[in-house]
Amino acid sequence: QVQLVESGGGLVQAGGSLRLSCAASGLPFSTYAMGWFRQAPGKERDFVAGISWDGRNTYYANSVKGRFTISRDNAKNTVYLQMNMLKPEDTAVYYCAANRIVFSRIPGNYDFWGQGTQITVSA
Numbered sequence: 001q002v003q004l005v006e007s008g009g010g011l012v013q014a015g016g017s018l019r020l021s022c023a024a025s026g027l028p029f030s031t032y033a034m035g036w037f038r039q040a041p042g043k044e045r046d047f048v049a050g051i052s053w054d055g056r057n058t059y060y061a062n063s064v065k066g067r068f069t070i071s072r073d074n075a076k077n078t079v080y081l082q083m084n085m086l087k088p089e090d091t092a093v094y095y096c097a098a099n100r101i102v103f104s105r106i107p108g109n110y111d112f113w114g115q116g117t118q119i120t121v122s123a
Contacts, residue, residue, distance in 0.1 A: 002026040002112045004096045009117030012086055016121075020081040022096030022114055030054075030074040033103040035110060036081045038092035038119075045095065047105040049081060059103055064090075086121045093118050 008020040020036070035050040049070035050059040058070050069082040079096060094117055097110035104110065 002098075004098060004112055004114035006094065006096050006114045006117040009094065009119050011120045011122065013122050014087055016086050017082070017084045018086065018119065020083065020094055020096075020117060020119075022079045022081075024077045024079070024096075024098065027098060027112065029077040029098075031100070032111075033099040033101070034070075034072060034079040035097045035099065035103065036070060036079075037095045037097060037107055038090075039095070039116075040092040043092075045107045047107070048094070050103040050105070051079065052103055057103070059105070061105075083119070086119075088121045088123045091119060091121050 003025045005023045012018055031053055033052055036048040037045050038048050039045040047061050049068055051070045051072055055072050067085045072079040096114040098112040099110045
């Protein structure tokens with residue numbers, strides 16, 4: 001059974017940092033592109049960051065570019081999202097997702113999803 005489990009969420013003050021982790025099991029992790037998405041109350045699920053299967057290519061939403069960094073450790077079947085200079089508008093549930101084919105900014109193109117972890121940034 002495929003499982004993606006996010007961890008590292010919580011409350012943080014504006015300007016602070018958090019690192020999210022997503023541990024994958026039940027799939028050939030190193031062959032999948034990975035992405036992070038987020039969903040705020042009343043809004044659609046939006047792309048945040050993506051990374052190719054080998055970690056050589058990364059992609060970011062304009063809203064997080066320069067503040068967030070996605071990385072992966074294929075030996076540990078884990079993808080990370082380092083979030084710096086957090087803003088209140090970053091508040092959302094963050095989801096890890098796996099795409100067996102290629103990176104995409106479209107949520108519907110991903111094959112597997114984690115349960116999400118809440119990030120709350122106070123002003």
